[in-house]
Amino acid sequence: MSLFEDYHPLKGKMFQILKPEGTLQRNLHPPFSDQDTFNLYQKMLFIRLADQRALMLQRQGRMGTYAPIWGQEACQVGSASVLQKGDWVFPAFRELGAALMMGIPLKTVFLYWMGNEEGSRAPEGINVLPVSIPVGTHPLHAVGVGWAAKLKGDPIVTMAYFGDGATSKGDFHEAMNFAGVFKTPTIFFCQNNQFAISVPRKIQTASQTIAQKAIAYGMDGIQVDGNDLFAVFAATKEAAEKARTGRGSTLIEGVTYRFGPHTTADDPTKYRKDEEIETWKPLDPMVRLKLYLEEKGLWNDEIEQRLTEEAQKEIDQVVKDAEAVPVPEVEDIFKYVYAEMTPQLKEQMEYLKGSL
Numbered sequence: 033m034s035l036f037e038d039y040h041p042l043k044g045k046m047f048q049i050l051k052p053e054g055t056l057q058r059n060l061h062p063p064f065s066d067q068d069t070f071n072l073y074q075k076m077l078f079i080r081l082a083d084q085r086a087l088m089l090q091r092q093g094r095m096g097t098y099a100p101i102w103g104q105e106a107c108q109v110g111s112a113s114v115l116q117k118g119d120w121v122f123p124a125f126r127e128l129g130a131a132l133m134m135g136i137p138l139k140t141v142f143l144y145w146m147g148n149e150e151g152s153r154a155p156e157g158i159n160v161l162p163v164s165i166p167v168g169t170h171p172l173h174a175v176g177v178g179w180a181a182k183l184k185g186d187p188i189v190t191m192a193y194f195g196d197g198a199t200s201k202g203d204f205h206e207a208m209n210f211a212g213v214f215k216t217p218t219i220f221f222c223q224n225n226q227f228a229i230s231v232p233r234k235i236q237t238a239s240q241t242i243a244q245k246a247i248a249y250g251m252d253g254i255q256v257d258g259n260d261l262f263a264v265f266a267a268t269k270e271a272a273e274k275a276r277t278g279r280g281s282t283l284i285e286g287v288t289y290r291f292g293p294h295t296t297a298d299d300p301t302k303y304r305k306d307e308e309i310e311t312w313k314p315l316d317p318m319v320r321l322k323l324y325l326e327e328k329g330l331w332n333d334e335i336e337q338r339l340t341e342e343a344q345k346e347i348d349q350v351v352k353d354a355e356a357v358p359v360p361e362v363e364d365i366f367k368y369v370y371a372e373m374t375p376q377l378k379e380q381m382e383y384l385k386g387s388l
């Protein structure tokens with residue numbers, strides 16, 4: 033039986049390999065070697081530190097705004113590490129981890145949140161689309177690119193990342209329907225982090241799970257423990273193999289939790305209690321992986337300290353480099369929407385320039 037049959041959404045089971053205590057589910061094994069586990073944990077550590085730094089930079093007035101990934105590292109590292117050169121990623125706005133895994137430089141991510149347009153430019157050959165602030169619009173783009181690749185006979189995967197909130201958008205359903213009918217090589221990766229800003233998952237949809245929405249569109253769906261790197265990787269790998277061999281799309285629901293605010297403009301104390309956060313803390317994707325590695329003698333405090341220091345140094349340099357890039361001109365915000373600026377845009381530009 034395939035993983036998708038085993039964990040068919042109507043069976044009501046969530047796929048998990050690594051338990052929160054850092055031990056494996058009976059009869060299940062990590063989908064990669066110990067060395068890979070070590071390397072991916074190191075990536076997650078770097079991502080968490082870079083995420084914390086971004087938050088600090090914003091609080092110091094050195095970054096415009098920021099959407100923290102804190103808690104969602106396994107979802108992004110586990111899924112993006114399945115992808116290969118030539119595959120495409122369509123991110124929402126919280127995908128620091130996926131972006132770095134795909135080879136987007138941290139400096140580029142920081143420039144984006146510093147309000148510099150250069151932050152939307154992926155290096156040549158890295159197929160990661162710019163951040164999509166409009167919620168849920170980009171799964172359609174993933175399906176379109178996937179369909180084009182299919183017509184051309186390219187065995188690639190297109191991966192769209194989005195949140196539970198995005199599944200309420202019409203665009204999501206159009207994308208799922210098209211992908212189901214045309215069997216596009218698309219992975220719909222929903223990071224169900226329990227909230228869409230202040231709206232909790234339970235009133236986002238009356239469906240029991242997000243994964244089960246796949247059934248209506250005639251594609252496979254699976255709910256995975258999004259805080260389990262192994263399960264996320266294994267499910268995404270199977271979805272990617274399916275996509276590359278013309279067997280269509282998959283909806284993966286990664287069950288996770290956003291530990292931080294929605295963005296730096298949000299105050300989560302207005303809509304959730306500290307006790308709720310405390311119940312999720314033991315489920316942290318990094319805690320269980322660290323326990324697992326420690327148990328195998330592959331990780332200890334000394335390694336953690338050394339790699340943390342190395343990562344912090346690297347991040348220090350990235351901050352320096354990003355801050356050395358000249359701040360864009362105010363006019364840049366207005367110049368590129370139309371060949372010629374409309375009177376309204378001109379008026380807005382003059383207003384903004386006058387108020388600086």
Ligand SMILES: Cc1ncc(C[n+]2csc(CCOP(=O)(O)OP(=O)(O)O)c2C)c(N)n1
Nearest residue numbers: 126165166167195196197198225227228229
């Ligand atoms: C089309 C659209 N509607 C509303 C918003 C405002 N908005 C920004 S993020 C967000 C919630 C998104 O929640 P979810 O899709 O679950 O992703 P998460 O933020 O949890 O990662 C909303 C409503 C927007 N950016 N775009």
